[in-house]
Amino acid sequence: MNREKVLVTDLTKSFGDLLVLDKISFNVAEGEFLVIVGPTGCGKTTFLNSLTKILDIDSGSILLDGVDVDPGKQNLAYILQEYSALPWLNVEQNIAYGLKIKGFNKELVAERVEEAISMVNLEKYRNYYPSELSASMLQRVVIARAFATKPDLLLMDEPYGQLDLNLKYKLEDELLSLWQKTGTTVIFITHNIEEAVYLSDRILVMTNKPTQVKTELINGLPRPRNVASKDFVDLRNQVTDLIKWW
Ligand SMILES: Nc1ncnc2c1ncn2[C@@H]1O[C@H](COP(=O)(O)OP(=O)(O)O)[C@@H](O)[C@H]1O
Ligand SMILES: [Mg+2]
Known part of the structure; x- marks a missing residue:
């Protein structure tokens, strides 16, 4: 569980004059469920697209299993918001x-x-x-x-954003059960704080653009989690307080 799976160092990405990712650094442990929360437009999708090499980065590095990430050789799975079955x-x-x-x-x-x-x-x-x-x-x-x-790494970009709540809970539980069964390392992006607290081992809170990692929170709540429990609500409030996006 503690082996380093992903290492992001000083990742910087702009579109023309717009600096989006400003020297982002963090790591993800093998088997970890990392959730990244951040305001709309802060560059969450840009980060995943950089990781999968859909976009070229300006500077910095993204290592997977100790080498520069290479979707041609390494096995990345990417689930998008507009998920699609053919x-x-x-x-x-x-x-x-x-x-x-x-x-x-x-x-x-x-x-x-x-x-x-x-x-x-x-x-x-x-x-x-x-x-x-x-x-x-x-x-x-x-x-x-x-x-x-x-996959060596599963990337999920707000996959349940559009779904109704009951369905969302059900799918989150199924995802967690597969994650636990397979030991897959997951990076999950959302702007939903409750979802972040429900799913994560650790939460990265991002700032507005130019985007940096604002805070990192270890989520040690026992699983399965109860969204109505005091500990859950306390952590959710703590994250909410940290997020002053407005
Ligand atoms: N291909 C692009 N060209 C120019 N600007 C872009 C492009 N893709 C994203 N952006 C801009 O970069 C910022 C980050 O976008 P995005 O990564 O989609 O944010 P998020 O996923 O966090 O909502 C936004 O301001 C967006 O308008
Ligand atoms: Mg996005």
């Missing part, structure tokens, strides 16, 4: 798709698909198409596709 593929094919584009051989694809389908309890729906599934099943397909590749 509409022309059924559940089984959607999960296999993530494995195929990573170049897994046929036998391994079949094996991992089975494992992932049963992890998210979609056995009965393996031949269904996205248009035939509920929002929660769709999200399970997306999560199964990510976990099936056994």
Whole structure:
């Protein structure tokens, strides 16, 4: 648990004259669930896009397992806010798709698909198409596709922002259960404080632009967490007080 998985050092990124990330530094331990909270526009998505090399950075470094992160060689899974299951593929094919584009051989694809389908309890729906599934099943397909590749690092960018509350809680619990089962290292982005306290081992609070890490909070609340418990509410209030985004 304490081995360093991700090391970000002095990461700087601007768009023209707009300085977004201003010498950001932090690390993530192997198996850790790190949540990053920050105001809209502070550069959370920019950070993930820098990590996955969708964007070039100005300066600084991002190491994964001790080497410069390389999505071509290392196995990153990225779940976006506008998550999508491919509409022309059924559940089984959607999960296999993530494995195929990573170049897994046929036998391994079949094996991992089975494992992932049963992890998210979609056995009965393996031949269904996205248009035939509920929002929660769709999200399970997306999560199964990510976990099936056994990623070195799972990145999630406000994945549950648009969902109704009950569904959100349910999906968060499923995510935590998969995370605990697999030991995957997760970086989860949100601007929802309650979600951050519910999910995290540690919370990074970001400032407004030009963005730096404002504070880091260890979240030692025992799991499973109760959002109504005094300790939970206290920590949530503590984070809320720290965030003076306005
Ligand atoms: N490709 C781009 N070109 C110019 N400005 C951008 C680009 N992408 C993001 N920005 C700007 O950078 C800032 C950070 O954006 P973003 O990373 O999407 O924030 P967040 O995900 O925290 O809401 C915003 O001010 C946004 O307008
Ligand atoms: Mg964003």
